[in-house]
Amino acid sequence: MKTLAHISRILVGITFIFSGFVKGIDPWGSTYKFTDYFNAMGLEWLTWAAFPLGVLLSFAEFAIGVALLWNVFIRFFSWLALLFMAFFLPLTLWIAVKNPVTDCGCFGDALVISNWETFYKNVVLIVLSILIFSKRKTLAKSGKGKLNYISSAVFTIVYIGLVVYSYNHLPIFDFRPYKVGVNIPEAMSYPDDAEQEVYENIFYYRNKNTGEVEKFSEDDYPWQDTINWEFDDMESNLVQEGYKPPIHDFTITTPDDENIIDFFIYDENYVFMVVAYNLEKSNTEIQPEINQLAEWTQENNFSFIGLTSTLLDNSLKFAEENNVPYEFFNCDEITLKTIIRSNPGLVVLKNGTIVGKWHYNDIPTPAEFQKEFMNK
Numbered sequence: 001m002k003t004l005a006h007i008s009r010i011l012v013g014i015t016f017i018f019s020g021f022v023k024g025i026d027p028w029g030s031t032y033k034f035t036d037y038f039n040a041m042g043l044e045w046l047t048w049a050a051f052p053l054g055v056l057l058s059f060a061e062f063a064i065g066v067a068l069l070w071n072v073f074i075r076f077f078s079w080l081a082l083l084f085m086a087f088f089l090p091l092t093l094w095i096a097v098k099n100p101v102t103d104c105g106c107f108g109d110a111l112v113i114s115n116w117e118t119f120y121k122n123v124v125l126i127v128l129s130i131l132i133f134s135k136r137k138t139l140a141k142s143g144k145g146k147l148n149y150i151s152s153a154v155f156t157i158v159y160i161g162l163v164v165y166s167y168n169h170l171p172i173f174d175f176r177p178y179k180v181g182v183n184i185p186e187a188m189s190y191p192d193d194a195e196q197e198v199y200e201n202i203f204y205y206r207n208k209n210t211g212e213v214e215k216f217s218e219d220d221y222p223w224q225d226t227i228n229w230e231f232d233d234m235e236s237n238l239v240q241e242g243y244k245p246p247i248h249d250f251t252i253t254t255p256d257d258e259n260i261i262d263f264f265i266y267d268e269n270y271v272f273m274v275v276a277y278n279l280e281k282s283n284t285e286i287q288p289e290i291n292q293l294a295e296w297t298q299e300n301n302f303s304f305i306g307l308t309s310t311l312l313d314n315s316l317k318f319a320e321e322n323n324v325p326y327e328f329f330n331c332d333e334i335t336l337k338t339i340i341r342s343n344p345g346l347v348v349l350k351n352g353t354i355v356g357k358w359h360y361n362d363i364p365t366p367a368e369f370q371k372e373f374m375n376k
Helices: 002-024 027-040 044-070 074-098 115-134 136-141 146-168 184-188 261-265 287-299 312-321 333-339 366-374
Strands: 198-207 213-216 229-240 270-275 303-308 327-330 345-350 353-359
Touching: 002 027, 002 044, 002 074, 002 115, 002 136, 002 146, 027 044, 027 146, 027 333, 044 074, 044 146, 074 115, 074 136, 115 136, 261 270, 270 287, 287 303, 287 366, 303 333, 312 327, 353 366
Parallel strands: 270 303, 303 327
Antiparallel strands: 198 213, 198 229, 270 345, 345 353
16 A cells, blocks of 8 residues: 555656646636636636746646655645645536636647546546645655755746746747647648548427427438428537647738738748737837848848738737838737737748747847748
């Protein structure tokens, strides 16, 4: 039983560390996920707390995981692990049943699992947590080494440093479909053998004699019997998911609602895209540097555009107030948040491939861009 308790401690510790790490290095991703939950639950007034809660949850998971893995302060952290799972087990059951969001976000973008898979995972974790808790005194006796405390402290300090770095720049690991090196046209394409979505059609016909509406399947609906039945309604239910390409929701639209994405993702030259999901929340201190880069690209016949979900009138106002020398086009807010965790951020394409991404703290000067990409 002692061996099983140690195995449980290690398994739960690694799971918590992984979950806390992948969310911690992407603090804005965690913020967006909390915001999704608040909106789904009708708690929009709590969105102000999304960022601190995201950071706090990630740190708590990582700290619990480190304590369990290195067997330090096990009596205290076994309590926390059990309370943690006791809270999230019923919550994830509710999420699985009600499906307010399609992805729970428990492993960030690193590992996307269904809501029911999340619940089953938590069932296993709470069983292991109960075992750890029941053997906490026995486990504590074998966790007295100084190396354990030093290792856990180093792990935690490094983690905090990586979180701070990722907040001020970009996540050190990019698990999203728009990471550097991805070719957007390829990521948007469907293989020839891609599985298709399968729908079940339900037909409702009204009986002309009784006036009652009855439900029929595709196999037995009375479409030919126009004497006794008349069509009332139809519904289609998805019964099997089809293949969905990694990038499936990326459009670039003009004020006339024309999608012009092909003009940029097939350009053989460099294409510079300033991504600002919300111009009203965009950091404007870096705007002079962005404008300078835009002017340089235009002198070298490179495309330079802005992508935002902000309405046209507000975009024009922003451009006028900040002397913006490039044109803004519209894109879905969620897509822009997925592309880059910075508002604004810079993405550069060439032949449809993402060759660089920069947080607004790291926007390159023309000289820096030339040195990195053009003087090779």
